[in-house]
Amino acid sequence: MGDRLRLAVGIMGNASSLLLYAAPILTFTRVIRKRSTEEFSCIPYIVALSNCLLYTWYGLPVVSYKWENFPVITINGLGIILELSFIFIYLWFAPTRGKIKAGTITTMVMVIFTVTAIISAFVFHDHHHRKVFVGTIGLVASVAMYAAPLVVVKQVIMTKSVEFMPFYLSFFSFLASVLWLAYGLLSHDLLLASPNLVGLPLGILQLGLYCKYRKRGIIEEEPSKWDLEHNNIQGKPKHMQLSMNEDVNGKI
DSSP states (O other), X not given: OXXXXXXXXXXXXXXXXXXXXXXXXXXXXXXXXXXXOTTOOSHHHHHHHHHHHHHHHHHSTTTSSTTTTHHHHHHHHHHHHHHHHHHHHHHHHSOHHHHHHHHHHHHHHHHHHHHHHHHHHHXXXXXXXXXXXXXXXXXXXXXXXXXXXXXXXXXXXHHTOOTTSOHHHHHHHHHHHHHHHHHHHHTTOHHHHHHHHHHHHHHXXXXXXXXXXXXXHHHHHSOOHHHHHHHHHHTSOHHHHHHHHHHHHHHO
């Protein structure tokens, strides 16, 4: 019963993570259409790539015992493909400064992953120590992935606009945190559960900010009927304004 429940939660975790990794498709469709990265940051996608690389390696039989963490491999392997695609699109349309920044950070992530894989494979000789080593580094990457959208939180608060903090990214981050926390606890694997103890409150914070500033943005952006009528009158020549006022007074 316990294994079936763990598998079911793992499948749901896979589905939520797939939605999380695929959520930026809408963002990058806009980037391609406008041929500009605008104010979007590439950091969340680079950090997500590092998380996917490390946890794909964590789930493979080299680190884990046989195929005990197969659900972890499948979703993070797909995540690698998606995140690389997003980063490539960003590099294609970003200004020169953005390309240099994104390219540098991506290179650093690849170097860190390569060194981690080599050390875990050749320095440690049992699954337990390999899992502890890779899982600890993966823990840092996961916390960074869940916290990465907070890069734009300052911008959201200052501009009182959530235009550059996509809702679906925050929502699916929250949902994935809940399910993978449950999966880690059911598997008695604290290295899988721990990152989500941080991801869960961060997801709630992002959703709270979205709800707060989305409503405010709608209120501020929606012009009232009186404003429209007032602007229409102000935009007309003075003799027409007088005529309109006389008509209104006559009707009254």
